[in-house]
Amino acid sequence: MDRLHPTSLHQLPSDIAVPRYERDALRAGIVHLGVGAFQRAHLAVVTEAALHATNDLRWGIVGVSLRQADTRDALRPQAGLYTVAIRDAGEDGAPRETLQVVGNLLDVLVAPEDPEAVLQRIAHADTRIVSLTVTEKGYCHDPATHALRWDHPDIVHDLAHAAAPRSAVGMLVRGLQRRKARGLGSVTLLSLDNLPANGHTLRGLVLAFADKVDADLAAWIVAACTFPNSMVDRIVPRTTAADRERISARLGVRDAWPVLGEPFLDWVVEDRFAAGRPDWAAGGARFVDEAAPYETLKLRMVNGTHSALAYLGAMAGLATVDRAIAEPLLRGYIDALMREEIAPTLPPLPQLDLDAYRARLLQRYANPALQHQTRQIAMDGSQKLPQRLLGSVRDRLNADQPIERLALAVAAWLHYLRGVDEAGRAHEIQDPLAGALAEAMAQADQASQGVADAQAAERRRVEVFTRLTPLFGDLAAQPRFVAAVARGTQALRERGVFGTLQALC
Known part of the structure; x- marks a missing residue:
């Protein structure tokens, strides 16, 4: 040829x-x-x-x-x-x-x-x-x-x-x-x-x-x-x-x-x-004249939910985005994440129909012809989470609003960092801070040992891990954030992705 x-x-x-x-x-x-x-x-x-x-x-x-x-x-x-x-x-x-x-x-x-x-x-x-x-x-x-x-x-x-x-x-x-x-x-x-x-x-x-x-x-x-x-x-x-x-x-x-x-x-x-x-x-x-409102919209609504869907989907053994969003529990979670926790943090965009934008995004994720791999999106989480998810978390905390779904997305990343999905299949952690993340995970696991109460042990684990200041900044000192992420990581480990989402609904 x-x-x-x-x-x-x-x-x-x-x-x-x-x-x-x-x-x-x-x-x-x-x-x-x-x-x-x-x-x-x-x-x-x-x-x-x-x-x-x-x-x-x-x-x-x-x-x-x-x-x-x-x-x-x-x-x-x-x-x-x-x-x-x-x-x-x-x-x-x-x-x-x-x-x-x-x-x-x-x-x-x-x-x-x-x-x-x-x-x-x-x-x-x-x-x-x-x-x-x-x-x-x-x-x-x-x-x-x-x-x-x-x-x-x-x-x-x-x-x-x-x-x-x-x-x-x-x-x-x-x-x-x-x-x-x-x-x-x-x-x-x-x-x-x-x-x-x-x-x-x-x-x-x-x-x-x-x-x-x-x-x-x-x-x-x-x-x-x-x-x-x-x-x-x-x-x-x-x-x-x-x-x-x-x-x-x-x-x-x-x-x-x-x-x-x-x-x-x-x-x-x-x-x-x-x-x-x-x-x-x-x-x-x-x-x-100013792109910032559109940047925030895209980083939080598109990139933030893409990462959440990728980590939860990959751990559940769902190889592509369309497979993940086809699961009713995952689709419902992503829809509610956008509607209830991300949308209220967005700057005014008077000409935007946000409900139509959200519906179009779900439709884009469902495109079966793309075969977009969840593990491809999951790469480089340390570089992505601060702007994709943690900005929304901070805005919700400052407004004294719930962060349960956002925290679950962060917890899903920590769950993914285990390097093994829920079926026991290993995956490589591709991240420029892979070594530092592994060390932080080991320190967090060690710090939680000997804490008798399971919930307290998980909070201690998350508190130590989130001391990675290049990623989390001051969020490690936010008890509501640490507690919410700990609830997510504990649920994912004990119930798995779908059991966690079922309980969240």
Whole structure:
């Protein structure tokens, strides 16, 4: 089978969308750190729509892989072309799929192999936007305080090795340092990660690092760069070998790395761009003066419930999100969690029908065509819980309101950290703080030994574990929080997921 390539586009079936602009004339106006499935199914798709709508060819994308060469190795023989498969189910429940070949990814650089090439691209005259999807852990910060971790090995390395940075923050600052030295113009730094006030957070981290390097550089960044906040939303499951085979068969040529996505796509972004931007509105982006309310909505309603569903579902042996939400007890819990404990913490969004939003979200979770793995969502919990769940917990505690369902979601994470589901199947704890979490668990277990009363022992266990201040901050000192999480962990251990949910109802 031939490879997907510009020279093979004419072979594709007529119902598959392909680039209609003059691809050879594209210039790389966007550098994207963390080129992966989400970026290719979200930012690149919206950019493709802008290119088709305006034919403004300044907005090609150069992707940067921060760790591995697999994306580069798959896509470079295809000249950057890849397929986006949008999957849902028809009224009969059968999966259906529409395909689009995206053409705006011009190259993929691999930072560990050639950090110089990444710095040169950030400092290139064509570059107007540097965007990021590096996940929460990629910011090398404390999730509870949003402060840069000066003891992080990558940050320590990047301060000492200007020409070969490893972290996203280090690459940005060292690239901007070259940009300043060359007398180049302004650039926008755009976070697309699930962080509260992601633009403000990125700005704080970049300026903190830059100030350590050179105070004049930090001042130049303040004057020359903007950091818009944004909210992104699309479920993008991991591509499997079966997906590659199915999509390639439909194309009639081999695509080494297609991506999957749901039909739903949302992007709310502050319209503060230092050197222009594509007409992303053509692809569904919404430009606002302030993105914070939308960020809070998405982090708490979507990401918070996604994590809760993933931990409970994974421990109950439910491999995918659609399987989990199909269980009436889990669906009822997630619905009540949103309605009763999360929704009251949200900022005003006058134009939003929150009941319709909640119903649509449950419908998205039920999409059987995505096969989104609960264990994939369960990764990196230490980096996710502070913004997905603990912000809602704090707001509820401050309002003296119940937190039983939120606390159960936190307890489900602790339950998952056992590393074995309720059927005895082992799973790996994939988390940048895996070692610290295991140590905290051991200390908590030890501290609870010898406490005769089972409930008191569980409270002691949770109290000790929640002293992990980078995650929980001051919540360890909140007796209501500790007691509620302890009730959840004890119930999950003694009754299992479904027994716990039955009692909660």
